[in-house]
Amino acid sequence: MLGGPEVLRVEEVPVPAPGVGEVLVEVHAGGLNFADTERRRGLYLASEPLPETSGFEGAGVVCALGPGVDAGWLQRRVAFTAPRAHAEYCAVPGGKLIALPDALDFVQAAAFPVQALTAWHVLHTLGRVTPRDVVLVHSAAGGVGQLLVQLAREAGATVIGSVSRDGKQPRVRALGAHHVLTRGPEFLAALQAVAPGGVTLLLEAVGAEVSKEVLPALAPLGRWVTYGSASGAPPPLELEALFEKSVTVSAFWLRTVMPPAVAEGAQGEVLARLLDGRLTQEVTRCALEEAPRVHRRLEAGLTTGKWVFTVR
Ligand SMILES: NC(=O)c1ccc[n+]([C@@H]2O[C@H](COP(=O)([O-])OP(=O)(O)OC[C@H]3O[C@@H](n4cnc5c(N)ncnc54)[C@H](OP(=O)(O)O)[C@@H]3O)[C@@H](O)[C@H]2O)c1
Structure with a gap:
């Protein structure tokens, strides 16, 4: 159901099966974005069938592969952008995976992809x-x-x-x-x-x-x-x-399908700066259950920086 922050709830749902070209990510952390509140209110540019798992980004470990995915992704630490990211498991298109350097922990990794x-x-x-x-x-x-x-x-x-x-x-x-x-x-x-x-x-x-x-x-x-x-x-x-x-x-919309060189070039530039400290993010951690409170604050313009929840 779309509506105010009260429509958000934590529920048990089946673990998604990765489709063709997708992997299953065991999610460790997820980033909250203003766009999550827009989607919840029915104001976002794209829509998913309801009931919907919210979230557009996360970080974790690839734990299963769908057909047609390079086997080298299995067990890799990744960040990603994909719908339904605010969950313990998320099916992610292979093209939306970002291989993580060891120096970035999952909270840092979940904070950067969208923003x-x-x-x-x-x-x-x-x-x-x-x-x-x-x-x-x-x-x-x-x-x-x-x-x-x-x-x-x-x-x-x-x-x-x-x-x-x-x-x-x-x-x-x-x-x-x-x-x-x-x-x-x-x-x-x-x-x-x-x-x-x-x-x-x-x-x-x-x-x-x-x-x-x-x-x-x-x-x-x-x-x-x-x-x-x-x-x-x-x-x-x-x-x-x-x-x-x-x-x-x-x-600009991040979901635009860009030429791979442009998309990968940006990922490389951003990761290099996060690793050497030229780019920093003010990250506040929360639990997934706190999402309604964080949504309220995001919507009211009361937050600064980034909010990230952890699930493991
Ligand atoms: N196009 C894309 O692909 C893309 C990707 C990421 C984000 N975005 C958009 O970029 C914006 C910033 O995203 P973000 O993740 O950085 O969000 P954020 O941290 O919540 O920042 C949003 C900012 O918008 C300002 N704001 C102005 N009017 C507002 C209002 N009526 N209600 C709430 N906030 C208001 C607030 O700053 P002040 O109070 O200082 O004005 C607030 O800090 C959002 O509109 C988001 O949808 C677009």
């Missing part, structure tokens, strides 16, 4: 960031936001983070943002003060709440990458409005 790969693609694959960019990261204290701040800073750009509450500012500053602004009636004026030429690359998944401020914030030839709508769907975009500043708009 860190999204951040990489938003900033690099679509955003094509350069050191000359003035980058605005909306909701910079969130899971994806914190990663975007670190990656943009590493890329040599000037980084401005926005948050909805002053209390989120210190975390974003500590990650290397040059400026952190709390959104409110004076936001555009404050942005103008720190970026008088405008923002050259604007990254946001807030949607409706910031939709009126996107074009005024951009510099001529500015790029805008949208990757979600946490505050609700924005009004339809008038193409005519893009001409004055010759704006480029891109939309």
